[in-house]
Amino acid sequence: MSEDQIKDALDIAPGDSPPDEAHTVESLSLYAIGLGLAVLLTVVAFVLAQTHLVWGPSIPVALSVLAVGQMGVHLTFFLHLTSGxxxxxxxxxxxxxxxxxxxxxxxxxxxxxxxxxxxxxxxxxxxxxx
Structure with missing residues (x-):
């Protein structure tokens, strides 16, 4: 085993299996999906706040819903919190x-x-x- 392989083998949390290349590609794609959703929700929030697409008094409610959605995206895609x-x-x-x-x-x-x-x-x- 080379020195890099030994470092990679030791760089895992207890109980975790060493990552393979397919797992790495899958987790990167999940991060990309999460990033896309987070950016989309942020852009939608700015658009709603700056335009008259939504009835004026309902803007705080719409922004609150988008904020909760943003929290869900971060918890699921970036912090990997699931109900497992x-x-x-x-x-x-x-x-x-x-x-x-x-x-x-x-x-x-x-x-x-x-x-x-x-x-x-x-x-x-x-x-x-x-």
Whole structure:
């Protein structure tokens, strides 16, 4: 075995089989499909935001749908998250991350909505300064 072959054989994760050429071509084609879909969704989002193809008030909804689609493309084609039995830990980690981000957003919105209520009125503050 040559030195390059030894390095390639050692450069795999535990439990993975060494890649063959057909697997490499297949994974490159999947990355190309993912890249094409990601670019397409991005272009569609910019076109929708800049033109009048969609009814004005529905633009945020359309952009949100495209953003969710973009996340799905990235999770599937680039992070290789699927519902297979070997990806349970990855899906659980992703779900935990989504829950944490949701809690941060909801908590921040709760604090910001009650911040104005708990602040001293300006008239009272001006009276205290005099």
């Amino acid at each position: 039995p070997d990806n349970v830990n990855n899906v659980m980690a992703l779900a935990f991350g989504v829950v944490i981000v949701f809690l941060l957003i909801v908590g921040s919105l709760f604090i910001m909505s009650h911040l104005n209520h708990n602040m001293m009125p300006m008239a009272t503050m001006l009276q205290m300064q005099q």
